[in-house]
Amino acid sequence: MIEPRSTTPGPIDREIPSSLNQLYQEVILDHYRKPRNKGQLDEATHAITMNNPLCGDVIELMLRVKGGSIAEARFLGRGCSISQASASMLTGRVLGKSLEQALELSGKFTHLLHGDGALLSDDDLGDLRTLAGVSKFPVRIKCALLAWNCLEELGDGTGADGGSG
């Protein structure tokens, strides 16, 4: 019979792997726990809800576009730290941009997540660069892109419902 509690053979390596430290940086956890611009946007001109097939988590992205540029951005929904941080950062970085410019940013961000290191020096990405660590965790890239997929759908026009969120 086995003992209900035994010791593992050999000492356990207690150090946190650097890949994890790079993934879960303080900035990211901060956005996760205190997301910016999370809430309903009553005067949204564009809104869409998308779901992450990996986990079923859902994000709703709402934009108010005024005079050709994004005047306000908010999001709702729940998910992991990566998806929440990414959404939170998105709502800050797209302000003042046209939808086109926002899509360009989305393209860059996607490349960053797929390991394009050159983008680490692209200031347009701002704090989004702290999410570069996700590139080492391929199954989690969908998390980081969830809010951005919403943006892309909105940019394509297909998701715009022109009314309230």
Added chain:
Amino acid sequence: MIEPRSTTPGPIDREIPSSLNQLYQEVILDHYRKPRNKGQLDEATHAITMNNPLCGDVIELMLRVKGGSIAEARFLGRGCSISQASASMLTGRVLGKSLEQALELSGKFTHLLHGDGALLSDDDLGDLRTLAGVSKFPVRIKCALLAWNCLEELGDGTGADGGSG
């Protein structure tokens, strides 16, 4: 590229395996090619059709029971040499027997096919003993038993339709 016609490596063993000679004895092939009592039995008191799940072949067995004993037996259907020979022999061996006695014979025959060598000296089985070779070919036992399964169904009373075949 391969040659359209080549020779096999090494000489081919041309001798017929003894198991085959025992299986396809002349008596059996003779019953196959000249089945006895094959045809419609218009005055049948018992008749049933059964199918062999191995191959889909079908045998219809018809009996005329008079005064408690089998006065006439005929069969129809098609199948392999073993099933045809077995049916042909059945129609000969059960004559004059009561249904009960016929079922007893069926039991013996079944044991013979499952390898009970002692039955080789049982005269009641008669030429059915030439089918003992089937025991070496387990998948073919169903062939040898097809007509006998009809008999057993009739004996159980379930298959009797008391009228014409």
Added chain:
Amino acid sequence: MAAMTDTKHATGVLASERPPEAAGHGWDPAAIRAQFPILSREVNGHPLVYLDNAASSQQPLRVLNRVERYLREEHANVHRGVHRLSAEATEAYEGARRSVAAHAGTRDPAEIVFTRGATEAVNLVASSWGDASIGTGDEIVLTKMEHHSNLVPWQLLAGRTGCKLRFVDVTPEGTLDLDDYDRLLGRRSRLVACTHVSNSLGTVNPVREIVDRAHAAGALTLIDGAQAAPHMLTDVAKIGCDFYAFSSHKMCGPTGVGALWARRELLEEMPPYQGGGEMISEVKLEGSSWAKIPHKFEAGTPNISGVVGFGEAARFLADLGSEAIASHEGALKRAVLGRLREIQGLHLYGPREERGRTAVFSFAYGDVHPHDLSTILDQRGIAIRAGHHCNQPLMDHYGISSTARASFYFYNSPGEIDVLCDGLAMAAEVFGGVA
């Protein structure tokens, strides 16, 4: 490649060559682990700690080797063939049916229909029995803890027939509310379909009781045994149910195969399920007649090698013995419960005591999202599952969208519990503490 792998797992090969030792009498954890080649794999520089057994178990050498022998020496299409390979393949296939029948607790192998898995077994019943027997106004009683595989097929049936689905409530402790069950059961109830063991909570439901009450109300019963069969809790004769569904890949067997057990009379009455080869007796252009059970329900070439492996898995478990498995898993369960209770911020769903549960543990860990937790543990080689576990309505019931789930099997070791707890501590550190 095969040869290389064998050299690498030499101990495993040895273990497979002395089955009597691994089987039954003295339970030798090391010998048992050695039977499972994948357990000696490393992940991210750490020994694999595989705690995702409720999703799919691993296969022992006995099963791998049996399947390999089948493929290297015996493969041909089954049934109706005269040549040797076909006869051998058929015997291997039908022999496996006998082993799986024994595992399910029936003496009649014809009561076992091979399917792709538990999911297809439920779909088979919904489609064959359901479409023939269910109409508008009829009710099917399910529970709020059903796996999607024992829920969606009934939703689809309801869409086709207009029948109504009713759902037995789940208590805060994660057990079925049997009073609610009594309220729902009524003269319109035609079927009660209920899981034997919850794949998220580990709850072992009182299936005998559930079946008896259903029968008293005149309803048939389907028990989803996907999470029970691996632990040898399956005994259809004792449970008294009408249908029982389970999967090979959760009980040390291959993927792509499972079984529906059903009472012979039911199977005989039910119309066929899919059409094709093997399931017919006679085919004419104008119409066809059907083969006897179980073949009536097995259209087309089956998963022969999968079935052969499934049979070997059933024999492997039988050789280990249900008591030995239960006692080892019980010890693991006790130990895990003790340790998890000590961990700050960890909230366990489902039964908090040993009784009435298996060694499947779903939990929340502070505000660490289950997927983040799984990513972190994976860096230590620990495989847990994060998500809704195909139990979205149960998640809704708890007001959550996912849990972290660690599910143990008999080949897990107490040492792996330590590694898990250590991983949880590391996750707390990564997240700067858990609330």
Added chain:
Amino acid sequence: MAAMTDTKHATGVLASERPPEAAGHGWDPAAIRAQFPILSREVNGHPLVYLDNAASSQQPLRVLNRVERYLREEHANVHRGVHRLSAEATEAYEGARRSVAAHAGTRDPAEIVFTRGATEAVNLVASSWGDASIGTGDEIVLTKMEHHSNLVPWQLLAGRTGCKLRFVDVTPEGTLDLDDYDRLLGRRSRLVACTHVSNSLGTVNPVREIVDRAHAAGALTLIDGAQAAPHMLTDVAKIGCDFYAFSSHKMCGPTGVGALWARRELLEEMPPYQGGGEMISEVKLEGSSWAKIPHKFEAGTPNISGVVGFGEAARFLADLGSEAIASHEGALKRAVLGRLREIQGLHLYGPREERGRTAVFSFAYGDVHPHDLSTILDQRGIAIRAGHHCNQPLMDHYGISSTARASFYFYNSPGEIDVLCDGLAMAAEVFGGVA
């Protein structure tokens, strides 16, 4: 056991380690045979001569080893998992989908739905597309040479919907009567379901022509490719059909897996098939929404190892090359036709010339019943099939109940033709001559 087997088949292992040699450029029959461990087996003291390939083919080491590696190193349940094994298993599974898509001739892997086999693929279409699209008065055009798997599902659909089945006649040479086809096609035709290659006769049907005429009449088309895919005749883009069904186990892959290819728009419109895990997007007690294609049609844990092997088989065939396979099989076909013509009392069904047929040969041999012939040949290690080959209506058409069938694959050798002919001579002797 695995280790022993490997030692025994050492040449095979070597061959598997240098795929480039076996693949493409020079066709080395010995190296190719060495890839298939079962081909070095003996039956009744004779080397196995496996001529039952139309029923099921054998698996090469490449496939066996890929599956074994999967099971020993990568197995976990697919999709939605975060931990390493689950990610690897998912990649292996979805990678196989890409390989199978390439084999079918599509660039869109989402157009490939994995099923248990060709039979289930047809049933899927009959159930999902059929129940949603077909009503009383509609007609489905089939042919008299369909395998039961492409006939019975439509009979069952006709039973559910009241639609009518029409059957294209077969000429004495075993080809489709296209004039009859034209007569049957009409404005009520909703679907034409036709086999690409006949499993009994070897006839290669003019599928492009059949599809074009169906489309002109406004009907969709399903091509049963079970006997075409093994010979790399499958190219859905060129054929232009709407559905295409095939099986892994007939093309060097595992049993229990096959594929339905269908045009993306059709799959997207079609309602789900079975309900359960994997196929959902969101599940509520009251109702559910579905996953994107192809997952919408793959309920439950799939045959993961089977799919992985299927993908490897598709790559194996691609590496051999369709031209090399066609040229080797063409040579075998020529040689067999030449030899069979010389044999007294042998009556060949189906096309008597090379053109428009594969190397599948159904025949009668005097009054020697096909099962007796198979028993006799088996004593020489020769595996042929006797029976109706799931083609009862075609047998009825010829007024027979069964044939003997020898079906060749690319790993067969010319020497095996000699052995077969010799076996036939022996059978004549056993029967005291054939009429």
